[in-house]
Amino acid sequence: MLNLTMNSQAGIGYKSSAQIARRITESWGSENLYCVCCNNPRINSTKTNFRAADFRCPGCNALYEMKSGKRWDENRVPDSGYASMMNALTSDRVPNLFVMQYSNNWTVRNLLLVPSFFFSPAAIEKRKPLGLGARRAGWVGCNILLSKIADAGKIRLVKDGLAEPIDRIRSNYQRIRPLARIGTEARGWTLDVLNVVERLGRRDFDLTDIYAHEGEFAALRPTNMNIRPKLRQQMQVLRDMGFIRFKGRGQYRLND
Ligand SMILES: [Zn+2]
Structure with missing residues (x-):
């Protein structure tokens, strides 16, 4: 069973609240998250500027990205660039996605996994280009519309503060895995x-x-x-x- 308490010490030395949160959630992930695709008990943080993903399984090389925040929106998760996402989709290089909600005292409230092969173009929403005042003016991001992803592809590792048994999570994943074989x-x-x-x-x-x-x-x-x-x-x-x-x-x- 997952330990849902995050170590807030991991954020010490970082200035902005975004950096602190990122550091704490990443550190929790690399100490607690397990690979769903194989039986590996850990996945490693990819740390230095590896843009394609946040974690990699040392056993099967599965890639995982993690989006986390205090808010929980099961409809829409902000993701990175629209063009690179669509590109990754066509070439089947989308990482698995963890969506996590944590509470004010750094405990994991909700955590779901969308396997890489559950993304379809219908679930990617193009955002408006950033305004002229922005540092990256003109850049176009995207949202992942969780509401457009079939329920079978939203595997809940933690629901309302309760962790699901790892065996059940892995068997849920194996059940839907045949989809990965379709082009x-x-x-x-x-x-x-x-x-x-x-x-x-x-x-x-x-x-x-x-x-x-x-x-x-x-x-x-x-x-x-x-x-x-x-x-x-x-x-x-x-x-x-x-x-x-x-x-x-x-x-x-x-x-x-
Ligand atoms: Zn693995």
């Missing part, structure tokens, strides 16, 4: 369809429930004229990966 472009479809299925809010549904969201898919892919066949194909992919079951006659059931 990035096809995977975007699978993830968006899975998100729609989950948002229906019920276990049993049919093809017309999915077709009702045809407009959303069309808006994301204006050049695609074959949305419905694609949606049917994605139902098969979700079935083959164990997310849903076919009950016959266009009826489906979401698996636990």
